[in-house]
Amino acid sequence: MLTNLQALDQQFIWHPFTPLLTSPAPLPIVRGEGCYLYTADGRKIIDAISSWWVNLHGHSHPHIAAAIALQAHTLDHVIFAGFTHQPAIKLAQRLLEILPTNQNKVFFSDNGSTATEVALKMALQFFYNQNQRKTKIIAFEGAYHGDTFGAMSVGERSPFNAPFQPLLFEVAFIPLPTTTNWTAVCAEFQQLIATQEVAAFIFEPLVQGASGMRMYEGNLLDQLIGLAQKQGVICIADEVMTGFGRTGKLFASDYLTNKPDVICLSKGITGGFLPLGVTTCTQAIFAAYQDKDLMKTFFHGHSYTANPIVCAAANANLDLLLQPSCLDSIQRIAKQHEVFAKTIGNLSAVRSIRNLGVILAIELETNQETSYINEARSTIYDYFLEKNILLRPLGNVLYVLPPYCITNEELQTIYQAIQVFLMGSKYN
Numbered sequence: 480m481l482t483n484l485q486a487l488d489q490q491f492i493w494h495p496f497t498p499l500l501t502s503p504a505p506l507p508i509v510r511g512e513g514c515y516l517y518t519a520d521g522r523k524i525i526d527a528i529s530s531w532w533v534n535l536h537g538h539s540h541p542h543i544a545a546a547i548a549l550q551a552h553t554l555d556h557v558i559f560a561g562f563t564h565q566p567a568i569k570l571a572q573r574l575l576e577i578l579p580t581n582q583n584k585v586f587f588s589d590n591g592s593t594a595t596e597v598a599l600k601m602a603l604q605f606f607y608n609q610n611q612r613k614t615k616i617i618a619f620e621g622a623y624h625g626d627t628f629g630a631m632s633v634g635e636r637s638p639f640n641a642p643f644q645p646l647l648f649e650v651a652f653i654p655l656p657t658t659t660n661w662t663a664v665c666a667e668f669q670q671l672i673a674t675q676e677v678a679a680f681i682f683e684p685l686v687q688g689a690s691g692m693r694m695y696e697g698n699l700l701d702q703l704i705g706l707a708q709k710q711g712v713i714c715i716a717d718e719v720m721t722g723f724g725r726t727g728k729l730f731a732s733d734y735l736t737n738k739p740d741v742i743c744l745s746k747g748i749t750g751g752f753l754p755l756g757v758t759t760c761t762q763a764i765f766a767a768y769q770d771k772d773l774m775k776t777f778f779h780g781h782s783y784t785a786n787p788i789v790c791a792a793a794n795a796n797l798d799l800l801l802q803p804s805c806l807d808s809i810q811r812i813a814k815q816h817e818v819f820a821k822t823i824g825n826l827s828a829v830r831s832i833r834n835l836g837v838i839l840a841i842e843l844e845t846n847q848e849t850s851y852i853n854e855a856r857s858t859i860y861d862y863f864l865e866k867n868i869l870l871r872p873l874g875n876v877l878y879v880l881p882p883y884c885i886t887n888e889e890l891q892t893i894y895q896a897i898q899v900f901l902m903g904s905k906y907n
């Protein structure tokens with residue numbers, strides 16, 4: 480039976496990533512606190528995936544909520560061309576303090592997709608402004624960089640973007656490097672960049688999120704970046720998912736010796752409260768736009784660029800994130816994941832298991848290849864939701880990516896449910 484809210488929802492709303500005829504009605508949520516979401520009919524659901532990877536400190540955290548309220552009463556919004564404000568300046572300064580030191584300028588946009596669009600355009604126009612014909616882009620197979628056209632173009636061709644594939648621009652996709660394929664991947668990469676036609680190399684550092692939390696060695700990525708930078712290729716780290724502590728360090732780029740030229744941030748940047756995208760770059764990239772010729776301007780912007788309320792939320796998020804107790808929590812969660820991974824690693828329902836920082840991914844044994852559209856997904860999703868745990872598998876990859884405020888007891892609740900599920904799986 481649909482509740483009144485669900486009936487109205489069905490009448491008026493089109494939900495993202497949701498098949499229209501076969502999906503159950505969405506659950507009305509009335510309140511969020513800590514790791515929990517509260518439904519209209521009184522259920523308390525533990526958010527084990529940080530609501531699509533955005534939440535860092537729990538829902539409705541009072542510190543961020545207060546900062547938003549204060550800013551909303553002070554300055555709601557102002558056009559960001561020709562005007563500026565303290566919340567944006569403070570945020571830019573603080574981000575550059577914690578990002579790799581080669582990052583020098585902050586460009587604001589609205590979400591993860593726009594952050595990567597900006598990065599790609601920034602890199603392409605960098606060469607255009609200097610009359611250099613470099614228009615090719617390299618990305619990894621299995622990449623996901625967002626749902627707008629440029630972002631889709633540099634992402635893996637998949638059933639999700641099939642309707643648009645004829646319109647996506649060409650990109651050179653190389654396999655994710657492993658110790659086994661390294662010689663071949665490295666040779667292919669070197670061949671590509673030797674053409675002097677490559678403008679940019681874009682990657683999700685260390686972990687490919689959407690394609691199933693696929694992890695790869697930072698050391699191999701580091702070598703690719705080194706090679707690319709020697710040839711003048713702009714290296715873009717899409718840290719939309721990995722940023723703000725997810726991998727155990729503040730940024731995945733912190734694991735690298737060769738620092739990316741451009742970094743994309745979003746998701747966790749406001750602690751999960753409001754949408755914000757940020758693209759940062761080196762002084763060298765910025766310099767290619769400092770010109771008396773107006774045509775060398777970066778003509779890109781969005782109506783809500785650097786919205787003060789959003790920036791205030793991001794600043795409040797940083798207050799919480801940079802507290803030693805929060806950084807300790809990230810390490811604590813990483814340790815818990817590690818221990819749990821060991822206890823379930825040998826179950827026959829588990830094909831493989833990987834963990835880095837607060838990310839724990841369990842690839843399940845199924846008859847189907849890993850893909851987001853996978854019958855296992857909805858079955859597993861329903862199974863855990865019935866137990867009041869929000870886990871949303873990526874194909875046959877079950878993963879936990881919790882807010883940092885989660886306690887060990889709450890983690891145990893999730894682990895135990897997963898263990899029971901794995902033991903009862905038809906593969907055991």
Ligand SMILES: *Cc1c(COP(=O)(O)O)cnc(C)c1O
Binds near residue numbers: 590593626
């Ligand atoms: C989620 C994600 C994006 C897209 O961000 P949106 O805010 O959903 O547009 C881009 N890159 C990566 C790595 C992501 O995980």
